[in-house]
Amino acid sequence: MxxxxxxxxxxxxxxxxxxxxxxxxxxxxxxxxxxxxxxxxxxxxxxxxxxxxxxxxxxxxxxxxxxxxxxxxxxxxxxxxxxxxxxxxxxxxxxLDAIAATAAGGAEAADYIAPICDARRNEVYTALYRGGERLSPDRAVGPDTLARELARLNQPVLLAGDALLTYEPLLRRELKDNFRLPAQGNQLxxxxxxxxxxxxxxxxxxxxxxxxxxxxxxxxxxxxxxxxxxxxxx
Structure with a gap:
């Protein structure tokens, strides 16, 4: 095939x-x-x-x-x-499934994965994954709101996608030591x-x-x- x-x-x-x-x-x-x-x-x-x-x-x-x-x-x-x-x-x-699958190659099984696409107008498209399973539907959300939600998980979160080019500093600040990038770096x-x-x-x-x-x-x-x-x- x-x-x-x-x-x-x-x-x-x-x-x-x-x-x-x-x-x-x-x-x-x-x-x-x-x-x-x-x-x-x-x-x-x-x-x-x-x-x-x-x-x-x-x-x-x-x-x-x-x-x-x-x-x-x-x-x-x-x-x-x-x-x-x-x-x-x-x-x-x-x-979002494709971004999460790309990032999963460098993830631990217990890590959350949050793909983020730039939605313009100060929003991102995102969903949440863990262990190869999707945990939430697609949605558009403000990056500040997303950062606070991910921080409340109090677990490592692997982030990937083109919105990181804009919002990586914000996400790093909120998630602190739980902020993760794929082992191969942020891929586009x-x-x-x-x-x-x-x-x-x-x-x-x-x-x-x-x-x-x-x-x-x-x-x-x-x-x-x-x-x-x-x-x-x-």
Whole structure:
């Protein structure tokens, strides 16, 4: 089984090829959300170096959020086009699950894992994991509130995700000795983990037709909020 996965949900973008039970190749670009220009060259480079074409894959996968509204639209539109052109199914992977799985490689079994994505407007997207299990649903929350909640656990918490680029000092201050980073450092490329998760879902039959793959948005975009406010005022 061969699967091509992409992650365009955050600041960086990445892609990975899963084949014969393992990640065959992966790559990423910290493009500062310039995904529309960087994604296809990155994927083309991966395919060329591994002597593959889109027709060789059994399915395509993408992280579906929560994350950047624009990034998710780019990623989902891209895999939908691949799926439709090749007649192949799609797999959607939670962005937070992919970040947590990436971080888990450096975690102790007893550690909590809190992936955090920059949600803009002074919020982060997050969930809580421990021992490979998800303990909470996706949510958008202020970083101060999250830091206090994690501190109250009074246990080591491993944090990962692009929101650390902004909020690491705050989280370190609140969690003190319980603040942890993955052994490999804070990673921004999550497509390899997404590919592994997608392979499990594919083998379990959790696939969809291209038209049925939907993003996970936890709130309205700023543009949508402004439009609704304008309609209320009209």
């Amino acid at each position: 061969k699967l091509l996965a992409i992650d365009t949900s955050g600041r960086a973008l990445s892609a990975a090829i899963f084949a014969e039970g393992e990640v065959l190749a992966s790559g990423g670009v910290d493009s500062g959300r310039n995904h529309s220009l960087e994604l296809l060259p990155l994927v083309d480079d991966l395919l060329r170096h591994n002597h593959l074409t889109f027709a060789d894959f059994d399915a395509f996968a993408a992280t579906v959020g929560p994350g950047s509204f624009t990034g998710l639209r780019i990623g989902l539109a891209t895999v939908k086009a691949w799926g439709q052109a090749c007649g192949k199914p799609l797999v959607g992977v939670s962005t 490329f999550f497509a390899a983990a997404a590919a592994r998760l997608a392979a499990v879902q594919y083998l379990a039959g959790a696939v969809v037709e291209p038209a049925a793959l939907l993003p996970v948005y936890l709130r309205l975009s700023e543009a949508e909020e402004k439009r609704l406010e304008a309609e209320r005022r009209a």
